[in-house]
Amino acid sequence: MTTVLIAEDDEDIRDLVVFKLEQAGFTVIAAPDGTAALAAAQAQTPDLAVIDVSMPQLSGLDLCRLLRADPRTAGTLIIMLTARSQEGDVEAGFSAGADDYIVKPFSPRELTSRIRALMQRHGREEARRSEALG
């Protein structure tokens, strides 16, 4: 079963995303800040992480960079979920290593669809790589 980490300091949004993703059949790990999210990711290596940018202790962008730098979590797919919608913010998210970027206010249904699409695309790429290798 696909495991998703949600790193979000806003309790309402965190609980809503957890509810929606569990309803959609994912196993969900929730973290209220960047540091807790990093620890959870290193311990449980989720398939995908949904990360808020503005979080206490460790920002979402720094968390993203640390996940990419750690061999255990370098392959985790990352979606940034943030209220920062300027061109530069989106660019910074992708530069930090995000695979997708969703701006708040967001649609819980769309978030689920994007997670599924990203997982499928990633699965296809993995399969293609395996085939090519032998």
Place this chain on the structure above:
Amino acid sequence: MIQLASVTIGVLLGISTAAALLIAVLRAARGLRQRRRAERAAAPRRALLALAAGGEGAPELEAVAGMPDDAWRAVEPTALDLLAKVRGEARESLAEVFARRGVVARALRDLRDGRPITQARAAELLGRLGRREAVPALCSLVADPRAHSRRGTVTGVRAELRVVAIRALGRLGDPSAVAPLVSSLGGADPAPSQLVAHALIQLGPDAAPALMTALNAPQPLVRMTVLDALGRLGAAGAEQRVAALLHDDPSPSVRETAATALGRLGTGSALRPLLDAANSDESLALRASAVRALGQLGAREAIAPLTALIASPHYRIAHEAAGALRRLGSAGHATLRELAGRSGTDGAGAHAREALGMAELTGQR
């Protein structure tokens, strides 16, 4: 004497121990109250999250719309917060609950209540819910003569109410709010201009015709705020009028704002008036605004004149010209590199090197 001191110390110790105990008891009681409240809210909150998560529809909606009043009171703040954080089906479902529970009808009544705090709460709610039927009442709050005291100044709580009403009108996005919003900038106590500008921008492109009319207002603050809104809206068709204000307006501040707005409008026809202003004998502030706007315009035709302006003896003009070239992308950067590579210690080279350094820092190269 020693005895008196011992008694005093004893009394003080007793008081501090009692105070510490009282604080501990109060904290425990508050913690207990919060736990109980959270326990009471747990089930309704789950129902609310199920609704916002977009379940199958009717059962989730009924569960929240029909929940007892005390349960609703426990989750209403969360529902209100979520309204601003979600969109699409989730937001529509939440808004439907507010309507079904009679909250909207009550808020519409409360807008005319006369008590500022009740009115402000209603205005905030109706703005978040996107209820356009509230626009006329909100407009009257923005321009409500009762908002003024006998001395003609806006009193604290009334001023706060006006701020909430302006914010709500922006969220509702109804262009009919342009005139009341603009008029809130007039009078002895104008509303905060940035707040009004933000609300005008939120009204969207449909507000442009009314905004163009508002450019005729006699107050410079109104013209500046409206110009700012038109520029940020990217209002197509506003260039000629804005260029006329850049050239003719009696207020230097309005002319500067017009230059910035022309740059934001980003059309080819803005190039000539901005170049004229940049090379005029106007104030340095206006010329600098025009030079900065040339960079925002994104027109390659501006590269040659900017290359000349970077050699200006006026630091501000030369600095803005280098910044404008930096914003013009690869062609502007090529010019900056050429200027930076020239031998000698001329000002143009220094400004070019600074702009290239900035481009490096901001990842524009």
